[in-house]
Amino acid sequence: xxxxxxxxxxxxxxxxxxxxxxxxxxxxxxxxxxxxxxxxxxxxxxxxxxxxxxxxxxxxxxxxxxxxxxxxxxxxxxxxxxxxxxxxxxxxxxxxxxxxxxxxxxxxxxxxxxxxxxxxxxxxxxxxxxxxxxxxxxxxxxxxxxxxxxxxxxxxxxxxxxxxxxxxxxxxxxxxxxxxxxxxxxxxxxxxxxxxxxxxxxxxxxxxxxxxxxxxxxxxxx
Numbered sequence: 001x002x003x004x005x006x007x008x009x010x011x012x013x014x015x016x017x018x019x020x021x022x023x024x025x026x027x028x029x030x031x032x033x034x035x036x037x038x039x040x041x042x043x044x045x046x047x048x049x050x051x052x053x054x055x056x057x058x059x060x061x062x063x064x065x066x067x068x069x070x071x072x073x074x075x076x077x078x079x080x081x082x083x084x085x086x087x088x089x090x091x092x093x094x095x096x097x098x099x100x101x102x103x104x105x106x107x108x109x110x111x112x113x114x115x116x117x118x119x120x121x122x123x124x125x126x127x128x129x130x131x132x133x134x135x136x137x138x139x140x141x142x143x144x145x146x147x148x149x150x151x152x153x154x155x156x157x158x159x160x161x162x163x164x165x166x167x168x169x170x171x172x173x174x175x176x177x178x179x180x181x182x183x184x185x186x187x188x189x190x191x192x193x194x195x196x197x198x199x200x201x202x203x204x205x206x207x208x209x210x211x212x213x214x215x216x217x218x219x220x221x222x
Contacts, residue, residue, distance in 0.1 A: 016138035021079040031102035035095035037088035097164035100157040107146040114138030123221035154178035
């Protein structure tokens with residue numbers, strides 16, 4: 001692996017990734033507090049300080065090891081989850097949905113923000129490759145986080161949303177998967193099932209949705 005290429009990749013993606021994971025986790029904590037659970041607030045996790053959300057293994061070590069092992073073809077990582085006591089929510093089953101949606105929701109908004117910045121750079125004639133690639137990386141990282149976290153299996157946000165939407169009996173069955181959910185998801189990721197049947201189709205749809213919403217702005221600027 002070319003060290004120069006690695007450094008360029010890290011510098012290009014560092015800011016988008018830090019923003020993506022920090023705001024994602026802070027949004028969960030803020031939503032939980034809004035609906036009655038102060039756990040994250042009391043632990044200082046409703047913050048934009050990235051060091052409060054970085055997991056040394058999941059955020060730094062694992063992505064670097066995978067980058068070297070696969071020559072950049074496969075990357076995966078995770079942040080330190082914001083603690084939420086769903087029993088403290090005013091309406092646990094319903095409010096769980098909004099708390100879970102908050103994280104992916106802000107990733108979708110961030111993807112739009114990076115796309116807007118990309119349009120603005122083009123409009124004012126700035127074509128510096130580093131800034132263009134950073135904006136493109138911001139769009140990609142946030143779309144990946146948005147789509148992946150909505151995968152309907154606990155402990156991912158999509159799994160919690162599913163539990164909140166299902167009738168009580170079915171919700172209890174799905175929630176019992178959570179202790180093994182991470183390993184199941186990893187197996188599905190490594191086997192390519194998540195990529196082929198979930199990530200690629202929904203990432204394409206999400207990117208198309210963002211471009212459609214921003215079409216008026218694009219027509220105005222470009």
